[in-house]
Amino acid sequence: MSRKVDLVADLGEGFGPWRMGDDAQLLDILTSANIACGFHAGDPQIMDETVRACVERGVGIGAHPSFPDLQGFGRRDMGLTADEVRTDVLYQFGALHAIAAFHGVPVTHIAPHGRLGNLVAVREDYADVVASAARRLDPELIVLAQDGKLADAARAAGLRVGIVGIADRAYEDDGTLVPRSEPGAVIHDGEEIRRRTVRMVVDGVIESRNGTLIPVACDTVLVHGDTTGAVVLAQQIRVGLEEAGVEIAPLTDWLE
Structure with missing residues (x-):
């Protein structure tokens, strides 16, 4: 049986008349979508449009909650308490759940965005409240996370x-991501990204920015929709994985 992996991107990351990325073309390549829920990007109309487009293509729908940081795109630490994180996650999930329910589909996963996504990997209090919220919302939810505290919780x-x-971020030796504020945090060379991704999925390793090979589990490959050339990059990644014998399939089809 071939190796299976999900291919996901962060979508719906616009606001009002402003749009980021080419969601429509990306959705023809992906198997899952993390949909912005209004705190770092997105609004009711964009969420509705994005959910509808996912339904039309059979793409899995996930909530992408963040810190309440619209101006900073969710990439700043807001100094919130764990209880504030819990209620903010519930609020954002609820908004997307209502729209998905209107379209007759479930929200199948949850994936914290930006700085919140970084911190739940290392802060036990944040990880615990996000996991607890997810469990109470729907015990069938899949939690998307890097290896770390949230995955454990x-x-x-x-x-x-x-x-x-x-796919397009540099890793530290400990498996965490290089902060975006540092040079080289985001990788832009498409061929390098494709090579790294295939190695990550097939061999379970990735090269850190210091040249160290580190083990990396990978059930879903994330392509950032706001990356320049994201559509071409996603297509290159998909082709590279399929040529390596990897089956691209939604997590709900195979994850145990």
């Missing part, structure tokens, strides 16, 4: 976890 809560491999 979600498993302890009895939830399925999809470990995220990030």
Whole structure:
């Protein structure tokens, strides 16, 4: 049986008349979507449009909650308490859930965005409240996360976890991401990204920015929709994985 992996991108990341990325073309390549829920990007109309487009293509729908940081695109630490993180996640999930329910589909996964996504990997208090919220919202939810505190807390809560491999970001030796504020944090060379992604999925390793080979589990490959040339990059990644014998399929089809 061939190796299987999900291909996901962050979508719906616009606001009002402003749009980021080419969601329509990306959705023809992906198997899952992390949809912005209004706190770092997105609004009711954009969420509705994005969910409808996912339904038309059979793409899995996930909530992409963040810190309440519209101006900073969710990439700043807001200094929130764990309880504030919990209520903010519930609020954002609820908004997307209502729109998905209107279209007759479930929200199948949850994937914290930006700085929140970074912190739930290392802060036990944040990880615990996000996992607890997810478990109470829907015990069938899949939690997308890097290896770390959130993945551990979600498993302890009895939830399925999809470990995220990030195609266009540099890694530290400890498996965390290089902060975006540092040079080289985002990789732009398409061929390098394709090579790294295939190695990550097939061999379970990735080269850190210091040249160290580190083990990386990968159930879903994340392509950032706001990356320049994201559509071409996503297509290159998909072709590279399929040529390596990897089957691209939604997590709900195979993740145990």
